[in-house]
Amino acid sequence: MNKKYIYIVLLLFSFRIHAATVQKQIHINKGYFAALDTTYFYYLSYNSDSLFSQQSMLITVMQNDSLVLEIYNHDTVDHHFFIAGMISQNITSNSSATVRLKFAQTGINLFYDDIQFPKNMYLGLSGTIAVLEQGRDTKNFYWNLRDHQKQWNIQEGNTINLSQYDPDYFTINGQSFPMVQKDSLVKIMGKVGDTILLYMVNSGLSAHSIHFHGYHSRIVSTTSKTMRKNWEKDTYPLESMETTILELTPDKPGIFPVHDHNLVAISGGGRYPNGMLIMMEIK
Amino acid sequence: MKSLIHEFQLKAIKIMSKKIFILYILLVATLVGQAQVKKNFTLIMRTTGYIVLYNGDTATTFGFATKLSQNPPIPGPLIEVNEGDSVFVLAKNISQGPPHTIHWHGLDVDQANDGTPATSFELKHTEEATYKFKATHAGTYIYHCHMGDVVHVQMGMYGLVVVHAANAAKTAWTGGPAYDTEYAWLNSEIDKKWHDSVPETMHDSTQTGHESFMIPKYNPTYFLVNGKSKQQIKSDSLTYIKSEENKTVYLRLGNIGNMQNRIIFPKKLNAKIIDSDGRPLPAAFSSDTVWVSPGERYGVLLQSAAIFSDSIAVDYINMNTHKSIATEWIPVTITKTNSIAEINIYNNVLQIFPNPAKDNFYIQFSEQKNVKYNLSVYNSAGILCSSTQKIQNGNSIDCHHLSQGLYYINVLGTDGSRYVGKIMLD
Numbered sequence: 001m002n003k004k005y006i007y008i009v010l011l012l013f014s015f016r017i018h019a020a021t022v023q024k025q026i027h028i029n030k031g032y033f034a035a036l037d038t039t040y041f042y043y044l045s046y047n048s049d050s051l052f053s054q055q056s057m058l059i060t061v062m063q064n065d066s067l068v069l070e071i072y073n074h075d076t077v078d079h080h081f082f083i084a085g086m087i088s089q090n091i092t093s094n095s096s097a098t099v100r101l102k103f104a105q106t107g108i109n110l111f112y113d114d115i116q117f118p119k120n121m122y123l124g125l126s127g128t129i130a131v132l133e134q135g136r137d138t139k140n141f142y143w144n145l146r147d148h149q150k151q152w153n154i155q156e157g158n159t160i161n162l163s164q165y166d167p168d169y170f171t172i173n174g175q176s177f178p179m180v181q182k183d184s185l186v187k188i189m190g191k192v193g194d195t196i197l198l199y200m201v202n203s204g205l206s207a208h209s210i211h212f213h214g215y216h217s218r219i220v221s222t223t224s225k226t227m228r229k230n231w232e233k234d235t236y237p238l239e240s241m242e243t244t245i246l247e248l249t250p251d252k253p254g255i256f257p258v259h260d261h262n263l264v265a266i267s268g269g270g271r272y273p274n275g276m277l278i279m280m281e282i283k
Numbered sequence: 284m285k286s287l288i289h290e291f292q293l294k295a296i297k298i299m300s301k302k303i304f305i306l307y308i309l310l311v312a313t314l315v316g317q318a319q320v321k322k323n324f325t326l327i328m329r330t331t332g333y334i335v336l337y338n339g340d341t342a343t344t345f346g347f348a349t350k351l352s353q354n355p356p357i358p359g360p361l362i363e364v365n366e367g368d369s370v371f372v373l374a375k376n377i378s379q380g381p382p383h384t385i386h387w388h389g390l391d392v393d394q395a396n397d398g399t400p401a402t403s404f405e406l407k408h409t410e411e412a413t414y415k416f417k418a419t420h421a422g423t424y425i426y427h428c429h430m431g432d433v434v435h436v437q438m439g440m441y442g443l444v445v446v447h448a449a450n451a452a453k454t455a456w457t458g459g460p461a462y463d464t465e466y467a468w469l470n471s472e473i474d475k476k477w478h479d480s481v482p483e484t485m486h487d488s489t490q491t492g493h494e495s496f497m498i499p500k501y502n503p504t505y506f507l508v509n510g511k512s513k514q515q516i517k518s519d520s521l522t523y524i525k526s527e528e529n530k531t532v533y534l535r536l537g538n539i540g541n542m543q544n545r546i547i548f549p550k551k552l553n554a555k556i557i558d559s560d561g562r563p564l565p566a567a568f569s570s571d572t573v574w575v576s577p578g579e580r581y582g583v584l585l586q587s588a589a590i591f592s593d594s595i596a597v598d599y600i601n602m603n604t605h606k607s608i609a610t611e612w613i614p615v616t617i618t619k620t621n622s623i624a625e626i627n628i629y630n631n632v633l634q635i636f637p638n639p640a641k642d643n644f645y646i647q648f649s650e651q652k653n654v655k656y657n658l659s660v661y662n663s664a665g666i667l668c669s670s671t672q673k674i675q676n677g678n679s680i681d682c683h684h685l686s687q688g689l690y691y692i693n694v695l696g697t698d699g700s701r702y703v704g705k706i707m708l709d
């Protein structure tokens with residue numbers, strides 16, 4: 001056999017052993033979001049089991065992996081599992097459905113419930129699927145940005161009036177500063193020379209403008225209407241439903257804040273500091 | 284000049300001992316290469332300022348001043364340096380109020396100088412310290428207090444840092460596109476309710492500044508470009524863009540408010556976006572609309588072959604409702620290329636006489652202030668030809684060493700005031 005063909009066969013084989021089938025469960029739960037000022041409000045969440053958590057769900061797969069999702073709806077109304085351009089699956093109340101997905105592109109995918117859009121997403125039904133590159137040594141962090149206006153959530157069935165939206169709670173993966181720092185997917189930790197990737201999605205209704213102290217990062221990809229691919233910046237605007245992936249290679253050690261530069265979003269229930277803020281630590 | 288030095292060096296090698304020669308080389312490197320330029324600034328942190336709004340109303344402010352007798356301007360004094368400069372900013376808190384810091388937004392300074400409370404130093408009332416950093420990349424940056432920043436920034440503790448290309452070349456960055464004149468707009472908003480209701484603790488020097496506090500809902504009613512709005516902008520030479528046909532304006536945009544800015548240029552200005560956050564874009568692009576979110580900066584080139592007057596719209600977009608809630612109109616006038624003597628394209632009037640001049644000339648400012656000025660002379664290619672430090676109104680400037688031609692004079696006061704003029708040398 002020609003040497004070239006042996007290489008091709010080997011190459012195909014290497015793909016086969018790397019591309020796995022990943023099985024996950026997603027549970028649609030309802031419960032109450034707890035803010036740090038002891039405010040509670042009605043919330044919906046995609047969780048990995050039937051126990052309600054306000055923590056946003058993250059699923060990671062490798063490029064070309066197949067993903068089999070069993071989705072259970074524990075709510076009394078129907079919900080969707082929706083990824084733009086990929087899938088729209090209805091899950092009737094108190095039942096389940098199975099979906100199969102394959103991700104050819106690396107990046108970050110936002111899944112959400114598009115019923116009565118944006119109401120159910122706003123109430124917490126959003127999560128992310130990150131598709132990672134095979135064999136790349138990076139430190140990865142995942143932020144799902146959300147915002148909430150307490151008065152809309154007092155009880156089920158409230159309608160959202162976007163023209164008067166004025167949120168008072170701002171979260172990353174369902175938590176705010178300082179509690180959010182306990183989430184190892186959120187608090188950026190690394191050392192000088194590391195390749196750090198930050199996968200950000202904005203499933204809130206507001207626009208956010210995330211600013212890094214200490215470092216510029218390169219925008220690896222973004223769905224923003226301004227094509228900012230490969231821009232080197234320190235401040236990254238994300239409109240509602242947009243995603244942005246940053247690559248940061250720290251050149252010096254230090255503890256630096258990363259925060260929304262709409263400074264009102266560094267508060268919770270009117271109390272500062274709270275909201276979208278973390279302290280990044282580079283050794 | 285270069286060959287002269289070279290000849291001299293060759294002679295020196297023969298005459299001097301090796302050690303002395305090394306010392307000599309170091310001296311030449313410092314003088315010719317301008318390798319280590321230090322720039323010093325002083326910013327005094329105040330909490331007893333005020334701003335006069337377009338409708339005659341006033342709001343109490345916090346801010347940065349260059350001297351105690353000065354009402355802290357909004358935005359604060361311009362920090363203007365060149366790429367490669369070592370920057371030293373002496374910060375003094377004379378506020379009778381809470382601690383303050385200065386965050387060097389976008390300059391990627393080290394943790395000790397970053398201005399974040401708790402992780403870097405903070406200055407209590409009567410304390411002072413120097414922030415040190417190197418301006419590594421030409422571009423547009425912001426400085427602001429990071430102590431209780433949602434309030435201190437709203438109260439006015441912010442300003443611009445402009446890092447020019449190396450050696451003050453009139454290019455957007457070192458080796459970047461050239462321009463003839465430049466403007467910088469720092470946009471923000473004022474919710475007067477916040478200024479009226481600043482909690483007493485904000486004027487209490489016993490506060491640590493680390494206490495958490497409540498903020499009101501944010502509903503600004505004044506929308507600022509360089510601290511001004513409506514008719515105030517029309518008489519502000521730092522904001523009103525005046526240029527000539529086929530001349531290039533470099534416009535720096537920064538947003539330190541809590542709303543997005545959407546800037547819409549008249550098509551005739553051929554707006555081209557070339558940089559953001561202190562870095563050149565991988566590919567510049569033409570667009571009549573630029574969005575600037577809180578904390579972002581953009582660099583835009585404007586050039587027109589037409590002679591006209593129009594306005595640039597600055598929309599203030601609510602981050603939550605995505606609706607434009609206010610628009611400020613910035614006038615722009617493109618005139619026919621003027622004769623040298625009349626040039627007063629931007630900033631304040633600088634009187635230069637005689638003009639044309641031969642061995643020296645005199646400068647006169649429109650305002651009489653007890654301020655020291657640094658004067659820079661650029662040739663028509665934008666290269667810095669000479670600079671004189673610490674001059675005062677009416678001083679004579681020696682120019683006999685400069686060759687014949689057209690020169691641009693740029694005068695910067697220690698209080699942030701700026702004067703510009705042109706002179707013809709015979």
Ligand SMILES: [Cu+2]
Pocket residue numbers: 345382383384428429430435440
């Ligand atoms: Cu302050």
Ligand SMILES: [Cu+2]
Pocket residue numbers: 211261386388427578
């Ligand atoms: Cu900032």
